[in-house]
Amino acid sequence: MKNRLLFLGPPGAGKGTQAERLCGAHGMKHLSTGDLLRAEVAGGSELGQEAEAVMNRGELVSDALVLAIVESQMKALTTDGWLLDGFPRTVPQAEALEPLLQELQQPIQAVVLLELDDAVLIERLLARGRADDNEAVIRNRLEVYRDKTAPLISFYRDKGLLLSVPAQGTVEEITERIVNILG
Numbered sequence: 001m002k003n004r005l006l007f008l009g010p011p012g013a014g015k016g017t018q019a020e021r022l023c024g025a026h027g028m029k030h031l032s033t034g035d036l037l038r039a040e041v042a043g044g045s046e047l048g049q050e051a052e053a054v055m056n057r058g059e060l061v062s063d064a065l066v067l068a069i070v071e072s073q074m075k076a077l078t079t080d081g082w083l084l085d086g087f088p089r090t091v092p093q094a095e096a097l098e099p100l101l102q103e104l105q106q107p108i109q110a111v112v113l114l115e116l117d118d119a120v121l122i123e124r125l126l127a128r129g130r131a132d133d134n135e136a137v138i139r140n141r142l143e144v145y146r147d148k149t150a151p152l153i154s155f156y157r158d159k160g161l162l163l164s165v166p167a168q169g170t171v172e173e174i175t176e177r178i179v180n181i182l183g
Contacts, residue, residue: 001026001179001182001183002109002110002182002183003026003028003080003081003082003109004081004082004106004107004108004109004110005022005028005081005082005083005084005108005109005110005111005112005182006083006084006088006108006110006111006112006156006161007019007083007084007085007111007112007114008111008112008113008114008149008152008153008156009113009114009115009116009167010116010118010121010142010145010146010149011121011125011138011141011142011145012116012121012122012124012125012128012138013114013115013116013121013167014114014116014124014167014171014174015085015086015114016032016085017171018114018171018174018175018178019032019083019085021171021175022083022175022178022179023083026081027079027080027081028079028080028081028082028083029073029077029079029081029082029083030082030083030085031070031073031074031082031083031084031085031087032085032086033066033069033070033084033085033086033087034086036069036070036073037051037055037061037066037069040069040072041055045072047065047068047069047072050065051065051069063090063092063093063096064096066087066093067093067096067097067100070084070087070097070100071100074100074104074106075104082106084108088152089148089149089152090148090149090151090152091151091152091155094152094155094156108156108161109161110161110163110181110182111152111156111161111162111163112163112165112178112181112182113153113162113163113164113165114165114167114174115164115165115166115167116166116167116168117168118142120168121138121142122135122138122139122142125138126138163181163182165177165178165181
């Protein structure tokens with residue numbers, strides 16, 4: 001089975017849930033950028049202190065800083081496989097990631113796109129009951145996704161790496177589809 005993966009998909013498509021299931025079952029390291037950032041900050045590393053200062057100002061952490069954190073984590077890997085979740089989010093980030101993966105001799109083997117209708121996404125996100133999840137905010141997040149992240153779909157399709165998976169149904173059904181497509 002392919003085990004150097006990138007997950008793409010809109011908010012609410014189930015990327016985090018599926019990443020945890022797949023990584024747990026197949027011994028891969030789940031590299032979630034949000035988790036990585038929080039871990040660096042909690043660990044008090046130099047990168048973490050830099051990220052914390054940026055986040056405390058309410059700003060987005062730069063591509064260069066996120067890439068440096070991903071690089072430090074990937075260089076420390078002791079597992080055979082990994083799954084990137086939440087990075088890259090833009091084509092420039094994807095282009096910046098490629099030389100690192102070449103240096104590590106660990107190119108992405110597959111990009112799994114979890115696809116779901118907006119109506120279902122909105123329903124799922126509202127059901128999570130988070131304070132910041134109201135329909136207007138959710139629609140805006142979907143718009144940002146389409147604007148910033150969706151171009152990655154073409155980027156990876158052109159490289160022959162994109163695999164689309166319908167993300168409706170039970171968690172188990174979706175996991176089975178992903179495992180089958182990764183062969």
